[in-house]
Amino acid sequence: xxxxxxxxxxxxxxxxxxxxxxxxxxxxxxxxxxxxxxxxxxxxxxxxxxxxxxxxxxxxxxxxxxxxxxxxxxxxxxxxxxxxxxxxxxxxxxxxxxxxxxxxxxxxxxxxxxxxxxxxxxxxxxxxxxxxxxxxxxxxxxxxxxxxxxxxxxxxxxxxxxxxxxxxxxxxxxxxxxxxxxxxxxxxxxxxxxxxxxxxxxxxxxxxxxxxxxxxxxxxxxxxxxxxxxxxxxxxxxxxxxxxxxxx
Amino acid sequence: xxxxxxxxxxxxxxxxxxxxxxxxxxxxxxxxxxxxxxxxxxxxxxxxxxxxxxxxxxxxxxxxxxxxxxxxxxxxxxxxxxxxxxxxxxxxxxxxxxxxxxxxxxxxxxxxxxxxxxxxxxxxxxxxxxxxxxxxxxxxxxxxxxxxxxxxxxxxxxxxxxxxxxxxxxxxxxxxxxxxxxxxxxxxxxxxxxxxxxx
Ligand SMILES: Cc1cc2nc3c(=O)[nH]c(=O)nc-3n(C[C@H](O)[C@H](O)[C@H](O)COP(=O)(O)OP(=O)(O)OC[C@H]3O[C@@H](n4cnc5c(N)ncnc54)[C@H](O)[C@@H]3O)c2cc1C
Numbered sequence: 001x002x003x004x005x006x007x008x009x010x011x012x013x014x015x016x017x018x019x020x021x022x023x024x025x026x027x028x029x030x031x032x033x034x035x036x037x038x039x040x041x042x043x044x045x046x047x048x049x050x051x052x053x054x055x056x057x058x059x060x061x062x063x064x065x066x067x068x069x070x071x072x073x074x075x076x077x078x079x080x081x082x083x084x085x086x087x088x089x090x091x092x093x094x095x096x097x098x099x100x101x102x103x104x105x106x107x108x109x110x111x112x113x114x115x116x117x118x119x120x121x122x123x124x125x126x127x128x129x130x131x132x133x134x135x136x137x138x139x140x141x142x143x144x145x146x147x148x149x150x151x152x153x154x155x156x157x158x159x160x161x162x163x164x165x166x167x168x169x170x171x172x173x174x175x176x177x178x179x180x181x182x183x184x185x186x187x188x189x190x191x192x193x194x195x196x197x198x199x200x201x202x203x204x205x206x207x208x209x210x211x212x213x214x215x216x217x218x219x220x221x222x223x224x225x226x227x228x229x230x231x232x233x234x235x236x237x238x239x240x241x242x243x244x245x246x247x248x
Numbered sequence: 249x250x251x252x253x254x255x256x257x258x259x260x261x262x263x264x265x266x267x268x269x270x271x272x273x274x275x276x277x278x279x280x281x282x283x284x285x286x287x288x289x290x291x292x293x294x295x296x297x298x299x300x301x302x303x304x305x306x307x308x309x310x311x312x313x314x315x316x317x318x319x320x321x322x323x324x325x326x327x328x329x330x331x332x333x334x335x336x337x338x339x340x341x342x343x344x345x346x347x348x349x350x351x352x353x354x355x356x357x358x359x360x361x362x363x364x365x366x367x368x369x370x371x372x373x374x375x376x377x378x379x380x381x382x383x384x385x386x387x388x389x390x391x392x393x394x395x396x397x398x399x400x401x402x403x404x405x406x407x408x409x410x411x412x413x414x415x416x417x418x419x420x421x422x423x424x425x426x427x428x429x430x431x432x433x434x435x436x437x438x439x440x441x442x443x444x445x446x447x
Binding site for chain 2: 051053057059093098108109220224225235237238239
């Protein structure tokens with residue numbers, strides 16, 4: 001299991017929300033200005049800390065959505081209706097507000113723009129966020145490595161970054177396949193990730209792709225098992241799990 | 249000094265619930281793994297303790313599950329911020345497994361099927377603080393959660409409780425495991441919020 005070490009102490013930094021944009025009815029991108037940001041690799045995340053007047057505080061992790069770009073950082077937050085932190089980030093925060101965060105965290109679920117293997121990305125719901133950072137870093141580096149993205153969403157309107165993805169799939173060697181689990185656009189099937197979907201969209205095993213899977217646990221487990229079952233090397237499959245935690 | 253987040257009040261916990269700093273209460277059981285869940289069969293499962301002098305103590309599934317087991321009720325704390333209270337496990341105490349092992353080592357590298365590793369001080373595995381667990385809430389431990397058997401060291405962040413554990417290498421000098429090499433803390437005490445190196 002080769003990986004790059006990320007040494008050093010992670011201090012809390014004070015970011016400022018410089019802009020916010022709606023991605024879907026329930027997901028918002030926060031554009032942050034983070035003086036002192038040490039830089040990051042595509043796929044890493046930050047810890048965010050909110051503090052109330054009386055000192056009570058709450059922390060959560062959020063993937064970085066943007067390619068490395070100086071002191072500018074983008075997070076995309078999916079609002080969870082009864083959540084403690086995501087409604088604050090998406091509904092209460094306004095441009096100019098400060099936000100404490102630290103990072104970058106995680107040196108395993110990362111894509112290096114110098115790598116030459118084809119890339120297979122599988123996203124479930126908001127699991128697209130760290131994969132989008134990889135797609136953006138790929139474009140920023142003008143990498144010629146082919147990328148394939150399989151993106152599972154409930155309904156067409158839940159797809160985050162849909163227009164950027166369609167633009168990038170024209171401009172760069174990126175192929176995007178959507179899976180719709182509840183409702184599909186006219187003429188498209190409804191269905192979950194399956195052996196057939198993987199066979200249709202994934203690289204053949206001989207291509208030895210680097211594989212990144214991110215999303216809710218059920219999606220990640222299923223997708224990883226299908227790829228291992230199809231003959232992909234388990235050591236080439238990196239996973240990140242967040243979102244609905246399911247039961248025990 | 250933390251800065252106040254304008255308009256944030258947070259979701260408070262019932263007064264008697266004490267959680268480590270930065271943690272929130274979870275009722276599900278989230279999964280955190282770096283890769284696919286490795287298929288581990290009890291028919292070929294082995295657990296090996298290797299001393300710093302290379303001596304090996306090995307158990308197969310039959311031998312391991314014949315050892316005296318304990319019921320454990322404990323809180324668990326994941327570095328990704330969730331804590332879960334009052335979880336129930338069944339497993340073999342490391343005191344039992346280390347009982348016949350002669351060693352002067354101070355550290356341990358836990359090794360798992362699939363290649364995962366994590367480092368711990370050996371004293372943290374002794375005196376009723378750690379187990380190799382194979383049941384969760386009365387059922388065989390699910391593969392997603394580390395089955396057939398995982399380390400259970402609940403006083404440290406949960407990444408130290410290596411899933412799919414297959415052995416312990418006893419070491420005289422500390423070395424980094426998988427997440428520790430990537431910047432996570434060598435010890436990982438949730439009450440001191442030792443998430444990352446330097447915390
Ligand atoms: C490494 C990492 C990276 C992450 N990256 C992102 C990211 O880029 N964007 C993002 O939006 N989130 C991301 N998350 C999830 C994020 O950390 C929070 O868990 C999420 O925002 C919910 O927090 P909350 O305080 O709003 O809800 P909580 O108060 O924590 O939870 C409220 C309820 O919702 C459930 N729940 C939690 N998450 C979800 C979910 N996703 N869908 C449905 N139900 C849920 C909980 O089990 C609980 O019952 C990431 C998590 C990790 C560990």
